[in-house]
Structures are given as structure tokens and as C-alpha cells.
Amino acid sequence: MFSIQQISDRLLEKDIKPSFQRIKIYDFLLKNNIHPNIEMIYNNLTKDIPTLSKTTIYNTLKNFEEKGLIISVNIDEKEIRYDARLITHGHFKCVKCGEIYDFDYNHDKLKIKGLPDFEIKKTDLNIKGVCPKCK
Amino acid sequence: MFSIQQISDRLLEKDIKPSFQRIKIYDFLLKNNIHPNIEMIYNNLTKDIPTLSKTTIYNTLKNFEEKGLIISVNIDEKEIRYDARLITHGHFKCVKCGEIYDFDYNHDKLKIKGLPDFEIKKTDLNIKGVCPKCK
DNA sequence: AACATAATTGTAATGATTACAAATTTAAAT
DNA sequence: ATTTAAATTTGTAATCATTACAATTATGTT
Numbered sequence: 001m002f003s004i005q006q007i008s009d010r011l012l013e014k015d016i017k018p019s020f021q022r023i024k025i026y027d028f029l030l031k032n033n034i035h036p037n038i039e040m041i042y043n044n045l046t047k048d049i050p051t052l053s054k055t056t057i058y059n060t061l062k063n064f065e066e067k068g069l070i071i072s073v074n075i076d077e078k079e080i081r082y083d084a085r086l087i088t089h090g091h092f093k094c095v096k097c098g099e100i101y102d103f104d105y106n107h108d109k110l111k112i113k114g115l116p117d118f119e120i121k122k123t124d125l126n127i128k129g130v131c132p133k134c135k
Numbered sequence: 136m137f138s139i140q141q142i143s144d145r146l147l148e149k150d151i152k153p154s155f156q157r158i159k160i161y162d163f164l165l166k167n168n169i170h171p172n173i174e175m176i177y178n179n180l181t182k183d184i185p186t187l188s189k190t191t192i193y194n195t196l197k198n199f200e201e202k203g204l205i206i207s208v209n210i211d212e213k214e215i216r217y218d219a220r221l222i223t224h225g226h227f228k229c230v231k232c233g234e235i236y237d238f239d240y241n242h243d244k245l246k247i248k249g250l251p252d253f254e255i256k257k258t259d260l261n262i263k264g265v266c267p268k269c270k
Numbered sequence: 271a272a273c274a275t276a277a278t279t280g281t282a283a284t285g286a287t288t289a290c291a292a293a294t295t296t297a298a299a300t
Numbered sequence: 301a302t303t304t305a306a307a308t309t310t311g312t313a314a315t316c317a318t319t320a321c322a323a324t325t326a327t328g329t330t
Contacts, residue, residue, distance in 0.1 A: 019296085019308065038286085053310045058287070072212070074261070079286090080212050092250055101253075106246040110260075114238040115227055117267040124261040125245075126209070132252040154277065154326090173317085188279045193318070214317090 002030050014067040024049060025060050029070060029084040035091070035100040037079040075100065075126040090125035096134035103127075137165050149202040159184060160195050164205060164219040170226070170235040172214045210235065210261040225260035231269035238262075 007027055008018035016022060024045055034040070038057050046052050061082055064070045073081040075093045081100060083091075092101040105125060142162055143153035151157060159180055169175070173192050181187050196217055199205045208216040210228045216235060218226075227236040240260060 017296090017307080021309070051310070054286095055288085055311075056309055059309085074209060074212050075259075077207070077209050077215050090247065092253060095256065101250070103247055103249040105248065106244070109241070109244040109246060111241040111244060112225065112238055112262075113240065115236070115262070117270070118227060118236075118262075119265040119270060120262055121230065121264040122262065124210075124259070124263075126259040126261065127247075127250070127253075127255055127257065128259075129256040130254040135252070135254060152276080152327095156278070186279070189317095190280075190319085191278055194278085 002027060011069070014064075014069045016063065016067055016069065021049065021052065021056055022060055025057065026064065026069065026084065029082060033083075033085065033102070035073050035081040035083050037081050039079075041082075071122075073100065073126075074124065075128070088123075090127060092127045092129065092131070094131035094134055095128055096130055099131060099133075101131065137162060146204070149199075149204045151198065151202055151204065156184065156187065156191050157195055157199075160192065161199070161204070161219065164217060168218075168220065168237070170208050170216040170218050172216050174214075176217075206257075208235065208261075209259065210263070223258075225262060227262045227264065227266070229266035229269055230263055231265055234266060234268075236266065 004023060004027075007023050007030070011018040011022060011026065025041060028041055028045060029036070032044075036044075038054065038061070041057055041061075042052065042054055045057075061070070061072075065072050065082075068086075070082055070084050071086065073083050073091050075081065075091050081091075085102065088107050090103045090105050092103055093099070094101070107123070139158060139162075142158050142165070146153040146157060146161065160176060163176055163180060164171070167179075171179075173189065173196070176192055176196075177187065177189055180192075196205070196207075200207050200217075203221075205217055205219050206221065208218050208226050210216065210226050220237065223242050225238045225240050227238055228234070229236070242258070
């Protein structure tokens with residue numbers, strides 16, 4: 001699916017040195033489109049990397065986001081979720097099962113009024129509700 | 136601006152008993168459209184109510200939100216902000232000064248695709264960037 | 271007034287995140 | 301190849317916001 005070479009190149013594009021841990025963490029985000037939080041990443045990767053530290057995950061994700069490699073999903077006050085998908089899309093979180101779904105929307109039609117001289121860096125469209133499985 | 140009577144009635148409409156603390160907290164939210172966090176509310180109200188406890192503010196705001204009297208603004212991972220304005224609007228947070236601005240957008244034009252059988256409870260449009268003052 | 275119920279308060283516990291220093295790894299230079 | 305320097309990772313300790321909980325206070329009812 002994604003070769004180590006591809007992942008390394010992608011990291012280098014963003015000025016991130018492709019260390020073993022960084023490659024593994026980014027690889028996990030690419031392969032698992034579950035918008036994981038720190039805990040999920042930790043639990044999954046310690047199987048392969050028993051010495052992995054949570055501090056590394058915290059630092060790595062912060063670094064990834066600053067460099068524009070991933071985005072953070074701030075849909076719930078309790079936790080930050082992370083997403084390697086960079087094209088504009090919204091997030092839906094089911095309040096029952098907790099799963100986060102991606103959805104598309106027409107960003108150009110937003111017609112935002114009242115922000116004439118504001119410099120926009122990040123736009124988040126977050127929806128909460130109940131998913132079909134839980135209804 | 137808002138009489139105690141008006142505030143009491145509004146609380147009662149939402150099945151919230153109008154205690155002294157609840158009236159004061161809601162009054163503060165109505166008069167100060169600054170999307171305050173817990174700390175801001177606490178610092179401002181302890182002037183008038185020296186015995187006020189943070190626990191009360193936490194409990195009250197949770198109660199208010201559950202009853203649909205206010206909304207929580209989850210634009211920053213570090214803190215929850217609160218807003219008494221209920222009509223649909225978006226939030227812009229300046230990453231430099233931290234101020235949160237309201238803005239309007241055309242919610243009907245969102246054209247959300249991919250959520251056919253999802254039950255939507257809450258929609259948040261959050262934008263981060265730099266405000267005109269800080270540019 | 272006495273009782274029951276609800277709300278508020280203060281303190282202690284929890285738990286996620288961060289700071290920091292030591293250890294390890296990687297890269298560069300000789 | 302060995303040494304040196306720099307960067308990364310790790311583990312522990314500290315921090316700090318939030319929550320749990322029990323005691324106190326206030327409110328309302330018979």
C-alpha cells in the first residue's frame with residue numbers, strides 16, 4: 001500500500017527527518033483512516049515497537065501538524081484525533097459509538113460573511129450526531 | 136439590558152431552576168459576548184460572589200448546554216468556550232490574540248454529501264487564523 | 271418549625287499533557 | 301573506523317484542568 005520509501009519521501013518533502021518511529025506513526029495514520037487519538041496510536045504501535053514512548057507520539061504528532069503533514073481533529077473536548085487526509089472535508093462524530101466519519105461538502109459555497117480582513121489558516125466543519133449503525 | 140425576571144423566565148423555559156448563581160452566570164454570558172471559558176467566568180463573577188466555586192460553574196455550564204440554553208465552542212483543544220447566542224453562526228479564533236469572533240455563513244448551501252442516514256445534532260464551523268488587529 | 275429536596279461549596283482524586291534530563295541513535299568529521 | 305557532535309527517543313516527574321464526592325447551605329413543602 002505505502003512503501004517505506006514513499007513514506008520517507010513524503011516526510012522529507014515536509015522537512016521531517018524520517019526516523020523509524022516517525023515512519024511508523026505516519027504509516028499507521030495512512031493505513032488506518034480511523035482518526036486515532038494518542039492512545040489508539042500507542043496501543044497499536046507498541047505491539048511492533050515495545051519501547052515506544054507516549055512522549056514521542058505527542059511530540060511527533062505536534063511536529064507533523066506544524067509541518068502540515070497531518071491535521072488535528074478537534075471535534076470533541078476530551079481528546080484530539082489525528083488525520084492524514086489533507087483534502088478539504090468535514091468530520092462527523094457519533095455520540096453513541098464515538099466513531100468519526102469523513103464527509104465532503106462544498107467549501108466554496110460557504111459564503112462566509114463578516115471576515116473581510118481575516119487571514120484564514122484552518123477551517124473545520126464538525127458535526128455531531130448519531131450514525132446509521134447506532135440509530 | 137436583561138432584567139432578572141427575563142433571565143429567570145428564560146431559565147424556566149429550559150427547565151432550569153433560576154438560582155442566584157445560575158442567573159448570574161447566564162447574565163454574564165448574555166452581557167459579555169466574549170465566548171468566555173471557565174476561568175474568565177470565575178474571575179469576573181467572584182468579584183460579586185466571593186463564595187462562588189468553580190465546581191458550580193462547571194456543573195452549571197454542563198447543565199445549561201444539556202438543556203439547550205447555551206452552546207459550547209470547541210475551537211481550541213486547550214479549553215472550552217461558552218456562547219449564549221443560539222442562532223446558527225460560525226466562530227473564528229485568532230491564533231495571536233486568542234479572541235473569538237462570530238461570523239455568519241449560509242448553512243443551507245453547505246451541500247453536505249455522504250451523510251444520508253445520519254442524525255445531526257450539532258454543527259460547528261470553526262476557523263482559525265489571524266484577525267485584522269493582529270495582522 | 272421541621273423535614274425533605276436541591277444546589278452549592280471545598281477538598282481530594284483523577285488523568286491527560288508537558289517539562290526535563292538521561293539514554294540512545296544518527297550523522298559528520300577526522 | 302573512531303571520535304565527536306547533534307538530533308531523537310525515552311521514562312519519570314511535574315503540572316494543571318476537570319471530576320468525584322461528601323459536607324454545608326439554601327429552598328420549598330407539609
